[in-house]
Structures are given as structure tokens and as C-alpha cells.
Amino acid sequence: MSEIYFDHAATTPIRPEVFDAMLPFLKEGYGNPSSIYEIARTSKKALERARDQVATALGAQPGEIFFTGSGTEADNWAIRGVAELLKPKGNHIITTAIEHHAVLHTCEYLAKNGYEITYLPVDDQGIISLEDLEKAIRPETILITVMAANNEIGTLQPIEEIGRIAKERKILFHTDAVQAVGHIPINVSKMGIDLLSLSAHKLYGPKGVGVLYCKKGVALKSFIHGGGQERGRRAGTENVAGIVALGTAIELAVSELEEEAARLSVLRNKVIDGILEQIPHTRLNGHKTLRLPNNANVSFSFIEGESLLLLLDMKGIFASSGSACTSGSLDPSHVLLAIGLPHETAHGSLRITLGRSSTDEQIEYFLKELPAIVTRLRDMSPLYEDFLKRRA
Amino acid sequence: MLYSDKVMDHFMNPRNVGEIDDPSGVGTVGNVKCGDIMKVYLKIEDNSGVVEDAKFKTFGCGAAVATSSMATEMIKGKTIQEALEITNKTVMEALDGLPPIKVHCSCLAEEALHAALWDYATKRGIEITGLKPPVSDIGEHENVMAY
Numbered sequence: 001m002s003e004i005y006f007d008h009a010a011t012t013p014i015r016p017e018v019f020d021a022m023l024p025f026l027k028e029g030y031g032n033p034s035s036i037y038e039i040a041r042t043s044k045k046a047l048e049r050a051r052d053q054v055a056t057a058l059g060a061q062p063g064e065i066f067f068t069g070s071g072t073e074a075d076n077w078a079i080r081g082v083a084e085l086l087k088p089k090g091n092h093i094i095t096t097a098i099e100h101h102a103v104l105h106t107c108e109y110l111a112k113n114g115y116e117i118t119y120l121p122v123d124d125q126g127i128i129s130l131e132d133l134e135k136a137i138r139p140e141t142i143l144i145t146v147m148a149a150n151n152e153i154g155t156l157q158p159i160e161e162i163g164r165i166a167k168e169r170k171i172l173f174h175t176d177a178v179q180a181v182g183h184i185p186i187n188v189s190k191m192g193i194d195l196l197s198l199s200a201h202k203l204y205g206p207k208g209v210g211v212l213y214c215k216k217g218v219a220l221k222s223f224i225h226g227g228g229q230e231r232g233r234r235a236g237t238e239n240v241a242g243i244v245a246l247g248t249a250i251e252l253a254v255s256e257l258e259e260e261a262a263r264l265s266v267l268r269n270k271v272i273d274g275i276l277e278q279i280p281h282t283r284l285n286g287h288k289t290l291r292l293p294n295n296a297n298v299s300f301s302f303i304e305g306e307s308l309l310l311l312l313d314m315k316g317i318f319a320s321s322g323s324a325c326t327s328g329s330l331d332p333s334h335v336l337l338a339i340g341l342p343h344e345t346a347h348g349s350l351r352i353t354l355g356r357s358s359t360d361e362q363i364e365y366f367l368k369e370l371p372a373i374v375t376r377l378r379d380m381s382p383l384y385e386d387f388l389k390r391r392a
Numbered sequence: 393m394l395y396s397d398k399v400m401d402h403f404m405n406p407r408n409v410g411e412i413d414d415p416s417g418v419g420t421v422g423n424v425k426c427g428d429i430m431k432v433y434l435k436i437e438d439n440s441g442v443v444e445d446a447k448f449k450t451f452g453c454g455a456a457v458a459t460s461s462m463a464t465e466m467i468k469g470k471t472i473q474e475a476l477e478i479t480n481k482t483v484m485e486a487l488d489g490l491p492p493i494k495v496h497c498s499c500l501a502e503e504a505l506h507a508a509l510w511d512y513a514t515k516r517g518i519e520i521t522g523l524k525p526p527v528s529d530i531g532e533h534e535n536v537m538a539y
């Protein structure tokens with residue numbers, strides 16, 4: 001079997017239609033959208049068409065869409081932008097314990113600069129409690145930032161309800177929807193979202209392009225200073241090809257969403273059920289149904305994730321893990337610890353994220369190869385040895 | 393992150409995995425918090441003080457498995473005094489190096505060998521010059537949860 005890519009939450013390949021759409025802007029369509037001659041006007045038009053496509057996909061107005069250099073930049077801008085804008089009103093921000101580092105580290109930065117951050121805990125499935133959210137709100141609260149879908153365990157948050165609470169209490173609501181857009185339905189007006197971050201490379205677009213949706217009337221200041229691009233709110237000559245690609249990618253993703261989500265959730269359940277049924281001492285991480293259609297995250301007791309990934313790699317299967325060794329630190333994933341996993345179980349996690357290339361055959365092959373790999377690692381694990389001795 | 397071919401070889405085909413019945417010394421080091429636990433079994437011939445056999449069990453990443461494999465290979469056939477010359481540096485060199493964030497795995501291999509030798513010395517009531525008691529922090533894995 002050729003390579004099996006099960007890491008679509010990390011990034012996705014550029015799909016052919018997207019590649020075709022962006023290619024002319026890497027070749028003859030190189031004009032700077034800020035110039036006035038013909039090739040520049042072509043670029044400008046393409047840019048505005050992409051803005052329309054993104055706006056339509058989100059249920060927003062084109063004037064509310066700002067292109068950025070990444071999802072990370074959109075998160076930074078949203079949070080630091082609101083912090084600066086509403087400083088006279090307050091210094092309190094509410095977020096969750098399971099956000100992406102783009103949000104968490106931005107909040108930590110603000111915490112060092114006079115802001116107060118509440119990190120809402122999550123339950124053992126990875127979902128926040130609306131009651132906790134309401135209780136956390138203070139007169140000084142200026143922003144609620146809660147991710148729509150978690151990148152590790154796929155858990156979906158009750159975005160619409162959070163939006164309603166934020167509106168009632170007159171607090172701005174930002175959501176990091178990098179993993180959600182194009183995968184689950186998102187509509188900013190229906191969901192009461194004031195600010196939203198997304199990223200092209202998670203929906204079959206290129207890396208290095210993102211969007212901040214900023215609701216009309218939220219007068220976020222510029223974060224990147226320079227020229228007058230993006231209506232003076234985000235300087236820097238636009239990544240025209242990347243933006244065109246994002247426009248095409250998001251349009252396609254949203255038009256195919258329902259069908260693809262249905263297809264992937266069947267495959268996802270096959271992965272989850274296949275693992276849990278075949279291999280003892282395993283558990284599902286995240287919510288059984290309130291999760292991204294393409295995300296399966298499972299922990300294997302007694303073994304460590306990186307070893308598992310290396311052995312899968314040898315079989316041509318590319319996946320990811322929340323183990324410390326794969327995070328580049330000594331601690332396993334903060335998300336897995338936040339849902340209450342003990343360290344050793346967090347180290348033994350495996351994330352499978354499916355996508356357009358995923359097939360039934362791939363999953364059958366994976367499920368056929370996995371048990372022997374797990375057994376092999378357990379046979380060399382002192383933790384498993386202890387467990388067997390204690391049980392005997 | 394890139395592992396050397398040697399590391400990958402010792403990870404894919406680890407030498408000396410297993411247990412020794414009635415071992416002369418056993419050492420367990422590491423902790424579940426950082427995700428690496430190594431357990432080393434040694435069989436030592438009392439008269440000559442030669443390490444006749446070494447086995448290991450390791451919970452950990454590719455580097456942890458590879459360093460366990462290499463360290464047990466290196467100690468076999470050595471006298472106790474020679475064994476003390478095996479350090480994280482020599483294990484790492486024998487593996488053609490490790491990525492910087494994995495260097496602690498090689499320290500663990502050295503500690504595991506020392507802990508097993510310490511256990512041997514304690515059981516036999518002998519003193520091994522130059523050997524320090526192991527810094528043990530494995531307490532946390534006593535109650536590993538099984539799902």
C-alpha cells in the first residue's frame with residue numbers, strides 16, 4: 001500500500017482545483033494589487049473575489065474579512081486587538097484550558113502585561129460548561145475566546161450558546177475556527193461570532209494564509225503596521241496567489257461539506273470502533289459524537305506515542321500523538337491533561353485525522369497492522385510487565 | 393526531527409529486550425511524567441564480576457528504546473569497573489548522536505545501568521567504588537491505569 005496520510009489536522013495537501021486557481025498568480029498574474037495598471041487590476045479583482053468567497057462561506061460581509069499570514073496571526077490579532085481596544089473597559093479575558101498555543105500563548109503574554117485570564121476547565125470529554133462560563137464573567141470581562149473545534153481531540157464546543165451568552169452580556173466573542181471551517185457548518189451571524197480565525201492549509205489550501213473575520217463595528221486596530229492594504233487594518237503586500245487559493249478552497253469545502261462530513265464520520269467511527277474492539281486497554285479521547293467528522297484520538301495504556309508513530313511510519317502510515325516526545329517538551333499535550341488523563345495515558349495517545357484521500361481500504365490496512373505494533377511495544381514496556389504481575 | 397540510522401536500527405531491531413529470571417541486579421529509572429521509564433536487568437558472575445547478560449524493558453520514545461538497546465549491548469561482557477565507564481556520552485556516540493531534545497534519554501540509559509549495578513551491590517553487600525546511589529523517581533507509575 002502506498003503512503004497513508006492520517007494527519008489532516010496538521011495540514012492538508014493543496015487540492016488540484018485550488019492549485020489550478022492559484023497558479024496564474026504565481027506566473028503571469030504577478031501584479032501588485034495596489035498598483036493601477038492592468039495586471040495589478042487583475043490581482044485586485046482576484047483578491048476581492050476571494051474575499052467574497054470567504055464571506056459567503058462564513059455568512060459574513062466581504063468588508064468583514066481580513067487576510068492574514070496564518071491562523072496564528074489571526075488569533076494573535078483578534079486577542080491582542082481586543083485587549084488594546086477595550087483596555088478602558090476592562091482587563092479580563094475568558095478562554096479555555098484546551099486552546100491551541102496560538103491562543104494560549106497570546107493570553108499568557110497578555111497576563112504578563114496586566115491582563116487577567118480565566119482558563120475555563122473542560123469535562124472529561126473536552127467540553128466547557130456554559131455555567132462555568134457565565135460564572136466567570138465579570139464587569140471587566142472584555143473578550144471570550146473559545147475554539148470551535150479542538151485540533152487534538154476534535155471536540156466541538158457549544159459555539160452558538162456561547163455566542164448568545166456573549167451577546168446578552170455585551171462581551172465580544174472570538175472563536176479559533178481553524179479546525180472547524182470547511183469541516184463543520186459555521187455561520188458567524190447565526191452563531192453570534194464577533195471575531196473568527198481560520199487558516200487555508202487546513203482546508204486543502206496553501207500554508208501561510210489565514211483570515212480574521214471581524215464583525216462590522218468592532219474597530220480592531222492594525223496589528224501589522226505599514227502600507228494601507230486590507231483597508232488600512234493589515235499592512236503588507238497581499239499574498240495574492242495564496243488568497244485566491246483560499247477563496248477557491250473554502251468555496252469547495254463548504255459546498256462539499258455535508259457529503260464529505262457524512263463520509264468521513266463513517267470512516268472515523270470505523271477507526272475508533274476498530275481500535276477499541278480489537279485492542280484491550282484503550283480509550284477514546286474526546287466526545288463520542290460531538291467531535292470533528294475526521295478526528296479519532298485514542299490512548300493505549302502502557303505504551304508511548306512517538307514509538308507508535310515511528311512503527312506506523314515504517315508501515316507507511318503517517319499520524320500524530322500528544323506525547324511529550326512529539327511535542328518537543330517534557331510534558332504531554334495540555335489538552336489530554338485537561339480532560340483528566342494521567343500522564344502515561346496522555347503519552348500513549350494516537351491521533352488519526354482523515355481527509356479527502358482517506359478510504360475504507362486504508363482504514364482496513366491500518367486496523368490490520370496496528371494490533372501487532374501495539375503488542376510489540378507493550379511486550380517491551382515495564383509498565384505492562386508491572387500491570388501483568390499485579391493482575392496475576 | 394531526524395534520528396540517525398543507528399538509532400533507527402536499534403529502535404526497529406532492539407537488542408536485549410526482555411527480562412532475566414533471577415537477575416543479579418535490577419534498576420528502574422525515569423518517570424511517567426516525562427514519558428520515559430527504563431528497567432534494566434543484569435546477570436553478573438560473582439567471582440569475575442563480569443556482566444554476563446543484560447536485558448531491558450522500556451516505556452518511551454524511539455531514542456529511549458534505542459539507548460536502552462545500545463547501553464545493554466555495551467555492558468555485556470564488561471567487568472563492573474569497565475561498566476562504570478559507560479556514560480550517556482558514550483552511548484550517544486555509539487548511536488551516532490541524538491537530536492538535542494532527546495539527550496535526556498541517554499542520561500536515563502546511564503542511570504538505569506548504574507541503578508542495576510547499585511541493586512547488585514546492595515544485594516551482595518559489596519561496595520563498588522565510584523558508584524553513586526540512583527536518583528529514583530519512579531514512584532508515580534505504581535498505579536498505572538489500564539483502560
Ligand SMILES: Cc1ncc(COP(=O)(O)O)c(C=O)c1O
Pocket residue numbers: 009010070071072073075100102147149150151176178179198199200208209210
Ligand atoms: C486550532 C488551531 N488554531 C490555530 C492554528 C494555527 O494556524 P496556522 O498554522 O495557520 O498558523 C492551528 C494549526 O495548527 C490550529 O489547529
